[in-house]
Amino acid sequence: MKATRPVVTAVALSLLAVSLPAGAATAGPAAPPSSVNALTAQTAPVLAPLLAEGESLTNLDHLDFLLDTVPLAPVAGHTTYQLEQNPSAEGPWTYADKKADGSYNRVGGGALDPATGHWSQGAFNADDIARTAVVYLRHWKQTGDLASKEHAFQNLRALTYLQTVDGPNAGNVVLWQQADGSLNPSAIPVELPDPSDSAESYWLARTVWALGEGFAGFAGSDPEFAAFLQDRLHLSLGALNRQSLAKYGTFDTADGVQVPAWLIAGGADASAEAVLGLAAYADVVPSDPVATTALIQLSEGVAAMSSGSATQWPFGAIMPWNKSQSLWHAWGGMAPAAVATASTVLGRPDLLTAAVKDTAQFTPQLLAAGGPDNAWSPTPGEAQIAYGVDSRVQSLVATAKAADAPGLLDVAAIAAGWFFGANPNGAPAYNAATGTAIDGIETDGRINPNSGAESTIHALLTMLALDADPGLRAKALGISVTEGTNGLSVVEAEAGTITGNGTVVRPPSSWTGEANISGGAYVDLGAGGTLSIPVPAADQPSNIFPIVNQVIAPSGTTTWTSAKGPLGATANGGAGAQGITDAPGILFPFTLRRALAAGLTSVTASTDGAAALDALLVQPLISTVRVSGSGGDSTLYVSAAKSTTVQELAVPAGFVLVQRQYDSSGQPVDGSRDAAATTAGRVTVAPGGFTLVTMTAG
Numbered sequence: 120m121k122a123t124r125p126v127v128t129a130v131a132l133s134l135l136a137v138s139l140p141a142g143a144a145t146a147g148p149a150a151p152p153s154s155v156n157a158l159t160a161q162t163a164p165v166l167a168p169l170l171a172e173g174e175s176l177t178n179l180d181h182l183d184f185l186l187d188t189v190p191l192a193p194v195a196g197h198t199t200y201q202l203e204q205n206p207s208a209e210g211p212w213t214y215a216d217k218k219a220d221g222s223y224n225r226v227g228g229g230a231l232d233p234a235t236g237h238w239s240q241g242a243f244n245a246d247d248i249a250r251t252a253v254v255y256l257r258h259w260k261q262t263g264d265l266a267s268k269e270h271a272f273q274n275l276r277a278l279t280y281l282q283t284v285d286g287p288n289a290g291n292v293v294l295w296q297q298a299d300g301s302l303n304p305s306a307i308p309v310e311l312p313d314p315s316d317s318a319e320s321y322w323l324a325r326t327v328w329a330l331g332e333g334f335a336g337f338a339g340s341d342p343e344f345a346a347f348l349q350d351r352l353h354l355s356l357g358a359l360n361r362q363s364l365a366k367y368g369t370f371d372t373a374d375g376v377q378v379p380a381w382l383i384a385g386g387a388d389a390s391a392e393a394v395l396g397l398a399a400y401a402d403v404v405p406s407d408p409v410a411t412t413a414l415i416q417l418s419e420g421v422a423a424m425s426s427g428s429a430t431q432w433p434f435g436a437i438m439p440w441n442k443s444q445s446l447w448h449a450w451g452g453m454a455p456a457a458v459a460t461a462s463t464v465l466g467r468p469d470l471l472t473a474a475v476k477d478t479a480q481f482t483p484q485l486l487a488a489g490g491p492d493n494a495w496s497p498t499p500g501e502a503q504i505a506y507g508v509d510s511r512v513q514s515l516v517a518t519a520k521a522a523d524a525p526g527l528l529d530v531a532a533i534a535a536g537w538f539f540g541a542n543p544n545g546a547p548a549y550n551a552a553t554g555t556a557i558d559g560i561e562t563d564g565r566i567n568p569n570s571g572a573e574s575t576i577h578a579l580l581t582m583l584a585l586d587a588d589p590g591l592r593a594k595a596l597g598i599s600v601t602e603g604t605n606g607l608s609v610v611e612a613e614a615g616t617i618t619g620n621g622t623v624v625r626p627p628s629s630w631t632g633e634a635n636i637s638g639g640a641y642v643d644l645g646a647g648g649t650l651s652i653p654v655p656a657a658d659q660p661s662n663i664f665p666i667v668n669q670v671i672a673p674s675g676t677t678t679w680t681s682a683k684g685p686l687g688a689t690a691n692g693g694a695g696a697q698g699i700t701d702a703p704g705i706l707f708p709f710t711l712r713r714a715l716a717a718g719l720t721s722v723t724a725s726t727d728g729a730a731a732l733d734a735l736l737v738q739p740l741i742s743t744v745r746v747s748g749s750g751g752d753s754t755l756y757v758s759a760a761k762s763t764t765v766q767e768l769a770v771p772a773g774f775v776l777v778q779r780q781y782d783s784s785g786q787p788v789d790g791s792r793d794a795a796a797t798t799a800g801r802v803t804v805a806p807g808g809f810t811l812v813t814m815t816a817g
Contacts, residue, residue, distance in 0.1 A: 174551075175262075175582075175586055176551050176582040176585055176586050176592065176596075177258060177579055177582040177583050177586050178551055178552070178553065178554035178579075178582075179254075179255075179258065179267070179554055179579065180553055180554040181215070181223075181553055181554035181555045181556075181570060181575050182211065182251065182254060182554060182572075182575050182576070182579060183270075183554075184215075184223070184225075185211040185212050185215060185225060185251075185572055185575065186209050186210065186211055186212075186251075186270065187209065187210065187211075187212060187225070187242075187243075187298070188207050188208075188209055189207060189208050189209055189210045189243060189277050189280075189296065189300055190206065190207050190299060190300030191206050191207055191208055191276075191277070191280050191300055192206070192300050192301070193206075194302060196283050196284055196285055196286060197280055197281070197282070197283065197284065197293075197302065198280065198284060199276045199277070199279045199280040200275075200276050200279065200344060200347045201276070202280070205276075207300075208273045208274070208276040208277035208280065209270070209273040209274060209277060210243040210247070210248040210251065210274060210277040210278075210296070211243065211247050211248065211251045211274075211572040211575075211576075212225035212226065212227065212242055212243065212572065213226070213227055213228050213240075213241070213242065213243065213244055213247060213571060213572055214226045214227070214228070214569065214571040214572070215569055215570045215571050215572075215575075216569050217568040217569050217570065223555075223569075223570060226238075227240060227241055227242035227243075227297075227298070228240030228241055228242075228244065228295070228306070229241075229306070229307060236297070236298060236299060237297045237298075237299075237301070237303070238297065238298075239306065239307040239308075240295050240303065240306040240307070241294075241295030241296050241297050241303045241306065242296065242297055242298040243277070243295070243296045243297075243298075244294050244295050244296070244322070245278060245281045245292050245293065245294050245295075245322040245325065245326060246294070246321065246322050246325050246573075247572040247573060247576065248274050248277050248278045248281070248329075249274075249278050249322070249325035249326050249328060249329035250325060250328075250329070250572075250573070250576045250577075251270075251274050251572065251576060252271050252274035252275050252278060252329040252332075252333060253328060253329055253332050253576075253580070254576055254579050254580060254583070255267040255268070255270040255271035255274065256271045256329075256332050256333060256336045257332070257580070257583050258579075258583060259271055259336065260336055261583060261586065261587060268336075268340075271333065271336065272337075272341075272344065274329075275329060275330070275333045275348065277296075278326060278329055278330075279330075279347075279348075279351050281293045281294075281296065281302070281322075281326075282326060282351060282354065282355070283316045284354065288316045288317055288318075288358075289354060289357065289358065290323070290354045290355050290356075290357050290358025290359070291316040291317065291318065291319065291320070291323055291358050292315070292316055292320065292322045292323050292326050293314070293315050293316045294306070294310070294315035294316075294320070294322050295315065304316055318362065319358060319359060319362040319363055319383055319384055320383075320384055320389075321383075321384060321386070321388075321389045321392075321451070323355060323358065323359070323383065323393075324383045324384070324389040324390060324392045324393040325389075325392050325393075326355055327352065327355050327356070327359075327392075327393040327396045327397060328392045328393060328395050328396035329396060330348050330351055330352040330355060330396055330400075331352060331395070331396025331397050331398070331399045331400035331410075332395070332396055332399045332400075333345075333348045334348045334349050334352060334399075334400050334403065334404075335399040335400060335402065335403045338403055349400075349404075352396075352400060352410065353409060353410075356409050356410060356413050359383065359393075359413060360409075360413070363380075363381050363382060363383050363384070364381050364413060364416055364417075365381075366380040366381040367381045367416045367420075368381070369381070371441065371698055371699045372695070372696050372697075372698030372699065373441055373442055373443070373444060373698050373699055373700050374444050374633075374694055374695045374696070374697065374698065374700055374704070374705040375694060375695010375696050375698075376444055376695060378423070378424070378441040378699075379419070379420040379423045379424070379441065380441075381416060381417075381420050382417070382420045382421070382424075382441055383417070385440060385441045385442055385699075386439055386440055386441070386451070387420065387421045387424040387437055387438065387439050387440070387441075387454045388439040388440070388448070388450070388451030388452060388453070388454065389451065390417045390420055390421050390454075390457075391417075391421050391451070391452075391453045391454040391456070391457035391458070392451065392453055392457070393413075393417055394414060394417050394418050394421060394457035394458070394460070394461055395453060395456065395457050395460065397410055397413055397414040397417065397461075398414060398457070398460045398461050398464045401414050401464050401465070402464050405464075411465075414461060414464070414465065415465060415467075418457065418458050418461040418462075418465065418467070418470050419470070421437065421454050421457055421458050421473070422437070422458045422469075422470050422472070422473040422474075423473075424437050424438045424439070424441065424454070424473075425437050425438075425472070425473035425476055425477070426438050426444070427481070428476075428480070428807075429480045429758070429759055429783060429806075429807035430662060430710060430759055430761070430807075431710050432445075432497060432664055432707070432708040432710070432736070433447050433481060433495065433497070434480050434481040434484045434759075435476030435477055435479075435480035435481040436476075436477050436481040437454040437455060437458075437473055437474075437477045439451060439452065439454070441699065442633065442699055442700050442701060443633040443634060443700065444633070444705055444707060445496070445497040445633060445634040445705060445706055445707045445708075446494065446495075446496045446497070446633060446634050447494065447495045447496075447497070448493060448494040448495075448496075448507075449491060449492065449493050449494065449504075449506070449507025449508075449510055449511065450493055450494070450504070450506055450507060450510075451506070451510070452506075452507060452510035452511070452514070453510050453513060453514065454473075454474075454477065454514070455473070455474040455477040455478050455514035455515075455517070455518050456474075456510070456513045456514040456516075456517040456518070458470045458471070458473050458474045459471055459474035459514070459517040459518040459520070459521040459522070460517050460521065462474070462521055463520075463521050471518070471521055471522055474514065474517070474518040474521065474522070475518060475522050475524065475784050475785065477514065477518075478514055478515050478518040478519075478524075478527050478530070478785065479518075479524065479526065479527060479530075479781070479783055479784050479785040479808075479809075480783055480807060482511055482514070482515065482530055482534070483530055483742075483744075483755060483757040483809045484606060484607060484738075484742060484757060484759070485499075485511070486530070486533055486534060486604070486606075486744045486755065486757075487604050487605065487606030487607070487742035487743060487744050487755070487757050488500075488604065488606040488607040488608070488742075489543075489562070489604050489606070490503055490537065490542060490543065490601065490604070491503055491507050491508045491511050491534060491537060492507070493506075493507045493559075496634050496635040497634055497635075497666060497706065497707065497708050497736075498609045498635070498637040498666070498734060498736065499607055499609070500562055500609065501562070502559050502560065502561050502562065503537065503542065503543065503559060503560045504558065504559040504560075504574065505538075505548065505549075505556050505557075505558075505559070505573070505574040505575075505577040505578045505581075506573055506574070506577045508534060508535070508537045508538065508548075508577070508581065509577035509578065509580050509581045510577075511531075511534040512531050512534050512535050512581045512584060513580065513581070513584060515527045515528070515530055515531035515534060516528070516531050516584050516588070516591070518785075519531065519785065522784065522785065522786075524781075524784060524785030524786055525781075525785070525786075525787065526779070526781030526785035526786065526787065526808075526809065526811075527785040528588075528590075528591050528594070529594070529755070529779065529781075529811045530755070530785075530809070531591060531595075532591060532594035532595045532597075532598060533598060533744060533746055533753075533755060535581055535584075535585060535591075535595035535598075536595055536598030536599065536601075536746060536748070538556070538578060538581060538582075538595075539595065539596060539598065539599045539748070540599035540600060540748075541598050541599055541600055541601045541746050541748070542560055542601065543560050543561070543562060543563070543564045543601075544560045544564045544565070544566050545564065545600065545601075546566075547599075548560065548566075548578070549578045549581075549582070551582070554575065554579070555570040555575065556570055556574045556575050556577075556578035556579075557569070557570065557574065558570060558571055558574045559574070593750070594750060596748075596749070596750075597748045597749045597750020597751070598746045598747070598748045598750060598753070599747070599748035599749070600746060600747045600748055601744070601745070601746055602745035602746060602747050602752070603743075603745045604742075604743065604744050604745070605739060605742055605743045606738070606739065606742035606743070606744075606757070607736055607737070607738050607742070608655075608736070608737050609637055609638075609734050609735070609736060609737070610652055610653070610654050610655075610734060610735045610737060611637060611638040611640070611733075611734050612640075612641055612642040612650060612652060612666075612732040612733055612734050612735070613638065613640045613641065613642055614652065614653060615642065615650045615651050615652035615653065615724075616650070616651045617642065617644070617648065617649070617650055618648065618649045618650075618651070619645070619647050619648040619649060620644070620645030620646060620647055620648040621642055621643060621644040621645055621648040621649075621650060622642070622643050623640055623641075623642055623643075624640060624641055624642070624643045624731075625639055625640045626639075626640075626641075631668070631702045631704075631706050632700065632701030632702030633700050633701060633702055633705065633706065634705075634706040634707075635706075636668070636706065636733055637666065637733050637734040638734065641668060641731050641732060641733040641734075642731075642732045642733075643729070643730075643731055644677070644724065644726050644729070644730045644731075644732055645726070645729055646675065646726060646727050646728050646729065647726075647727070648725075648726060649723060649724065649725045649726075650723065650724040650732060651721050651722075651723045651724075652721060652722050652723070652724070652735060653720060653721050654715070654719070654720060654721060654722055654735065654737055655720070655737075656718055656719070656720050657717055657718070657737075657739060658717055658718070659717050659739055659740055659741060660714040660715060660716055660717055660739075660740050661714060661715045661737050661738060661739050661740065662710070662711070662714050662715075662737075662738040662740065662759055663679065663686060663711050663714070663715050663722055663735055663736070663737060663738075664708035664709060664710060664711070664735065664736035664737075664738065665677070665679060665689050665708070665709055665711070665724070665732065665734075665735055666706060666707065666708045666709075666732075666733040666734045666735070666736065667689050667690075667691065667706075667707065667709055667730065667731065667732060667733065668704060668705075668706045668731035668732075668733055669689075669690060669691065669692060669693065669694040669704055669705050669706075669707060669731075670691070670692045670694060670703070670704045670731075671692065671693070671694045671695075671696070671697065671703050671704055672692050673690075673692045673693055673728075674690075674691035674692030674693075674728040674729050674730070675690075675691050675692070675726060675727040675728020675729070675730070676688050676689070676690055676691065676726070676727060676728065677689050677690075677691055677724050677725065677726040677730045677732070678724070678725050678726070679711055679722060679723070679724055680722070680723050680725070681715055681716065681719050681721070681722055681723070682719055682721070683716050683719065684713075685712075685713070686711045686712065686713045686714075686715060686722065687710075687711030687712040687713060688711075689709045689711075691726060691728050691729060691730040691731075692728070706733060708736045714740060715737075722735060738759050739759070740758065740759050740760040740764065741756055741757065741758055741759075741760065741764055741766060741804055742756075742757040742759065743755065743756055743757070744757070750813070751813050751814060751815040752813070752814045752815075753811060753812065753813040753814070754768075754811075754812045755809055755810075755811050755812075756802055756804045756809060756810045756811075756812065757804075757809045758804045758805060758806055758807055758808055758809065759807070760804070760806050760807075761806055761807075762806050763803060763804065763805055763806055764803070764804050764806075765801055765802065765803050765804075766801075766802040766803075766804065767800055767801060767802075768800035768801070768802050768812065769800055770797075770798050770799070770800045770814065771814075773816055773817075774798075774814050774815065774816055774817060775796035775797060775798055775814070775815060775816075775817035776796065776797055776798070776799070776800060776802075776812060776813070776814050777796050777797075777812070777813050777814075777815075778802055778803070778810050778811065778812045778813075779810065779811045780803055780804070780805060780808070780810045781805065781808050781809055781810065781811075782805045782807070782808040783805065783806070783807035783808045788803075788805050788808065791803065796815075796817055
């Protein structure tokens with residue numbers, strides 16, 4: 120998928136969504152297309168081994184392979200740098216299907232018309248061209264490689280050709296382009312906005328990203344081209360200033376919560392990618408009031424989407440979409456990286472708070488729940504893709520730098536280990552010998568073996584980040600196996616026993632317009648009814664989050680109890696005003712006052728009014744991620760407790776343990792004794808923080 124927020128359907132998000140067309144409509148989720156490639160079994164051949172130690176992880180061969188010459192015909196409203204001298208540029212094909220012999224076939228989006236050579240969407244798209252330019256720009260900046268400089272130059276020329284330069288849509292961007300260079304502003308199926316340059320979009324946001332980083336890259340070596348990019352950046356900002364940014368300082372209501380009305384296409388995800396480009400530009404030209412103002416406004420909007428805490432869903436995440444309080448997704452999840460970077464460029468430490476909460480509190484919980492899932496809606500358990508993994512890595516690295524929080528680099532190494540085998544499939548997801556990256560992994564370990572532009576781009580962005588930091592690179596390469604996770608889990612309400620007035624309901628669609636009903640069913644519990652839900656026995660207390668489809672009108676209260684007494688209560692109604700959301704009410708995991716004691720195996724709900732009970736999220740007070748590889752055996756302990764906890768760990772004979780303790784902001788815990796190896800197995804975890812324990816022979 121390339122252009123808008125992910126499709127989240129009634130069933131768990133599938134790798135089908137990894138191959139979504141570039142312009143999936145923003146009007147609401149829809150079923151994934153049926154024309155995508157089949158997934159391989161979990162027993163798919165292991166990817167080729169990594170390159171020898173010490174060699175660069177960043178291999179551009181496959182991205183180079185995806186590139187093709189893009190003819191740039193004279194079209195009203197579309198031009199680019201030096202078009203008359205060179206009426207062609209280059210851009211990446213959208214997808215690459217893996218063939219039986221191990222090679223790849225470049226393909227476009229949608230169906231191919233053999234008579235015209237046109238795809239129902241196109242061969243190239245602005246989203247991938249923009250991000251390809253970013254990869255080559257960063258590689259050129261990092262290594263001095265002149266081939267990457269030329270690729271960046273040509274992709275930026277192709278991207279700016281897609282930008283509409285005059286008329287009412289000036290500054291907006293056409294998404295799709297055919298292999299013969301013709302533009303396809305209205306793809307099939309219909310995408311929003313339609314035509315694709317008729318309003319702001321994700322591809323406009325990514326154009327700003329590429330233009331900002333492009334200007335910063337070329338300002339010193341090619342001032343003439345940099346000036347052209349600056350003009351086009353101002354053209355983009357002109358479009359944003361008459362569209363979303365015209366609403367700066369105003370707020371919409373979403374289920375009773377005030378959300379910024381000036382985010383690009385309503386998304387912190389889209390806005391964050393524009394912020395990355397504006398921050399790069401403003402770092403070079405801080406005196407440009409138009410760009411600096413846009414950077415401030417968008418950064419404030421992104422930071423305002425921070426939500427929850429260590430003990431409240433979504434645990435400090437920056438939410439991506441202002442029309443839902445209960446759908447988080449990793450696709451386009453650069454928000455923490457964006458506000459962390461902007462905080463430094465702008466001298467605005469207040470922006471850093473949101474980035475720290477997301478990276479130091481939410482991301483460790485995400486990894487402990489099974490890895491970098493593509494979406495929580497609100498329950499976890501979706502497919503995992505390179506885009507989402509890279510977004511976590513980029514955000515952790517950027518926030519660690521901006522906040523001087525070394526603990527976040529330990530978490531970044533674990534997240535990056537996904538590419539080297541620490542994932543549900545168990546095989547490397549990136550091949551450093553070829554530069555290919557699989558298109559994703561299902562929850563059961565099945566992979567999509569294709570290597571399209573998006574997956575390749577984001578794998579390479581992570582590799583560039585690792586190559587830039589030898590210490591982080593060594594840690595990440597030392598992690599190749601996920602031994603196990605113990606974190607947030609789901610228990611379905613329909614698995615419980617109903618007494619009295621209640622029934623199991625299976626709606627035609629699990630999508631409410633804002634979130635997914637977990638498992639495709641919920642319990643409609645009437646006044647006087649009770650529901651006893653079995654939960655797995657645990658050796659420690661757990662926080663319980665009942666997921667209630669809360670209606671707007673008052674509807675009484677559900678009381679939650681265990682064998683040892685009350686846990687808390689949730690309101691069946693009283694959801695805030697619907698506002699801009701697509702459905703009244705809210706499907707949300709609510710916090711209870713007390714944790715469920717260790718060893719207990721059921722939770723009981725009793726209601727005095729009509730209640731729609733979907734599921735329970737069960738969160739251990741201490742969650743864990745266990746990984747291994749050449750760097751040793753490590754466990755990340757993640758706290759959702761309100762006080763310091765101590766975990767007892769058996770240290771085998773001949774081994775020593777080293778622990779590094781961090782607080783809820785990723786900072787080392789004052790007075791902690793971390794450095795010395797010991798045979799004592801007492802692991803201390805700060806409240807809301809995390810501790811990394813590594814065991815090695817010694």
